[in-house]
Amino acid sequence: GNSVTQMEGPVTLSEEAFLTINCTYTATGYPSLFWYVQYPGEGLQLLLKATKADDKGSNKGFEATYRKETTSFHLEKGSVQVSDSAVYFCAAQGAQKLVFGQGTRLTINP
């Protein structure tokens, strides 16, 4: 079945730094790909998604591009803020469900 591997955390950055969180997947075919964000004490919220190769998902300054050549969907943001501190999950569409990576905890210091 499909699987997702995420960059291990935790990741700590200073405000306004550039962020990359790596995500690669293994799958049959071309699954839809997602990034979810979990703020402290809350459930997961969809951050962005891409449904086919070369699509770029974007939201709140975050971007990720569906790269079928490298089977990757890395999350990027040009200038992070303290409010971006959260846990980020990469996910891929599976046969009946979503397959999640293990999550990356991001902390942004002022």
Place this chain on the structure above:
Amino acid sequence: NAGVTQTPKFQVLKTGQSMTLQCAQDMNHNSMYWYRQDPGMGLRLIYYSASEGTTDKGEVPNGYNVSRLNKREFSLRLESAAPSQTSVYFCASNDRALSYEQYFGPGTRLTVT
């Protein structure tokens, strides 16, 4: 539009006790899911219901049962709680005919002593 709601938010059980976690969605979604989240393990699927009247096991179903009561509600039951079931439980739903995106509830934090 409340989305996905879960009750209770917190629960403490003693080993061997039973309880039911409740989940409801008001988005008319066909599919519903139960996950558990443990530190360093990401989310693991316990059970899911692709449509009303059907349920299937996920990765970690042992020690749990589910009921898809109707299209809106999907409950998770622990018949005899064990410390290994201490976790945060999330319910989610989606309509796969439209999108694979899942919508999550706020979670239930369960501690088994």
